[in-house]
Amino acid sequence: MAQEPEFDSWFDNVGSYPYVIGQTVDDDFSIEVSESPLLIGSTSSPPFTTKDIIQVTNSAATSDNNFVISAMSNDIESPNPSIQNLTPEIVTLGNDGKVTRLVDGKARIQVDGKTGSRIFERTMTRSTSNAVITSFKGFVEGSLGNHIMGVINAAVEGKSPGGASQNLFQDGAVYSTSTPSGELNPNMFLSTYDFGAVSFAREGMGNIFPFTLVTPRHALCAWHVTGNIDGKNITWRTKTGEFVTVRILARRKFGSDGAVVYLSAPVNNVEIASVLPDTFPRRLPSMRLGTAQNRGPEAIVLPGIIVSHNSGSLSAIQSYWGKNAGATDTNYINSPHKKIRLVDIAHLSSIVNFNAAHTAAPRTNWASPAYGGDSSAPVFLPINGKLVYTGSLYSASMYDHASYYIDVINTYMNQMKAADPADGNTYALQIADLSGFTNFQ
Incomplete structure (x- = not known):
């Protein structure tokens, strides 16, 4: 035996x-x-x-x-x-x-x-x-990690998670590219941050599978949500509450599932998302020391932010929209809201820890697993009062870290201008300034 x-x-x-x-x-x-x-x-x-x-x-x-x-x-x-x-x-x-x-x-x-x-x-x-x-x-005083953790801990201190504190827009928002409307929720726990770079609605998709604006004519997203998107409409909400709807002219893939898309016209008066410089490990070396997804007591935890929806599952969205889900651009009133959620980043080389079993107070109840419809949800870090984009989810725990592809993305953005011969601009990603934080290398 x-x-x-x-x-x-x-x-x-x-x-x-x-x-x-x-x-x-x-x-x-x-x-x-x-x-x-x-x-x-x-x-x-x-x-x-x-x-x-x-x-x-x-x-x-x-x-x-x-x-x-x-x-x-x-x-x-x-x-x-x-x-x-x-x-x-x-x-x-x-x-x-x-x-x-x-x-x-x-x-x-x-x-x-x-x-x-x-x-x-x-x-x-x-x-x-x-x-x-x-x-x-x-994290030690003066470090980038300490700054990020301090911002998020202060934002949730004394608050309780839920729709009233996490929904980006108030009830009654219409997540449509043809008749969009919606007012920001002043009680959202990060209401002092501008989330305008995240698309408001996609044609036939309501508010799921979002795109993140990185120049007035380019957005980043997950590649697998771009099928049959050429020529489709996508809408952003401006700083002053107007809505701008443009079409997708071209797209390119980078990394495992990252994508950059080219828009038919500039989206102006919207806060453009910056990305971390490729030298970010000098300011955040712990993300190299940590073990991906490790939930043991030695896990190094950096809180991050994602913009998703509050239904809890893709099937719940489809149930709400009915049999025409994904095929029509109407009847998105009070569909699952855009929701601001916290995640625990355990490693910045494309791994995000969602289950957060070890999340420390006061963030303990604010982290949640990825769920259906989270594809392309952007992952942000709050730095110096701005949201810095790191990537868009393509699985329950993975995203292509944009900082590793800065040159590739810049090249693609300028190549795609061929879709609009009248566009004579030169494009490049905006790089976040980390000079105010301790350099550890």
Whole structure:
């Protein structure tokens, strides 16, 4: 009889062979497991700094090998998998994915996706060998990370998440390119920031799959939402409340799923979004130190902002719009609002952590997973009173970081002028000024 494995293992729904953690070719979801041991009788070191972050080391002679498990659909339009505890006598499973040892024994956690299931096994033990955890506590004074975290923490302090504090527009907005109307919500928690660069409506799509204006004649988005878009209308709301509707003339793809589109006419009197310089790691080196999507206590968390919708799923939008969803440009009154949501960025090389099991107060209840219809939602950082664009979502956790493609995007923007021979302008992305923050390299 084969010996039971004493190490972590994955099995499919019939238990025939182990899986590698993460996405494989036949999986409809990705899995991550992060260590989160319980240190019993631990002692803490004084805080210390590593470049732009503040950390503390905790150590103990006794520990439980607890962990955090999370699952994400690889299709942003599908719901995230469910997770269930098959061994409640051995461990508890929290809503945040935290698996906590009760007694020694084999824990079995099942993840159920759209097309299949997987089971994660771990032998839970209380160890008497020395355990050490280095925990992230924040960013150092004068750093870009400290500035961003301070802005967002101040914005949510004393407020509660919900439509009244997160909807960008007031009730009654008509997300249409033919008859657009809508007034900004003065109580939105980031109402002092100008979100005008984000498109108001798309022909036949209402307010989902947005585009972000980066010059008066160019916008960035996710490539996979641009199918059959040539010649279609798209609308922006200006600083003074007027609406400008233009057509898509041309598009180019960059990265895995990034896109830049060329517009039929300038969209003026709108706040253009800038991007981070390609030298941003000098001001934010921790994003190189962190591990992508790691939810353990050592995870380095930078809060970010996305503009999406408040329905919770693409099917809810389609249900609201009815059988003509995606085929008509009418009846978008009070359709799912544009919603300003927080995310935890765990790595700026195209990975965004949405589940935010470890999100610290006061942001604890403001972060949420990606859901259907979030495709092309822009990810912003608040810097010096402006929104700085980093990329547009193309999956539940991925986007092409625009700073890595500055030269490519600039080249494409000027090449696409061929679609309008009368356009004699030269175009380039606006680059955010980070000179006021500490340079760590």
